[in-house]
């Protein structure tokens with residue numbers, strides 16, 4: 001089971017992860033991405049992590 005978290009200090013709020021994986025990520029009131037459902041199944045978490053321009057998505 002994937003353990004996914006967002007490093008808020010790194011996240012620029014670009015919206016890429018939420019646009020690509022709306023089931024898995026959402027933006028909070030600070031315009032930072034948060035994990036909504038890492039097990040949504042509709043998105044590859046490793047791919048999402050690789051696409052984040054600032055490597056703020058951490059999969060372990």
Ligand code: SF4
Pocket residue numbers: 006010011012013014015016017018032033051052053054055056057
């Ligand atoms: S892709 Fe990365 S920088 Fe952009 S909103 Fe998601 S976590 Fe933040």
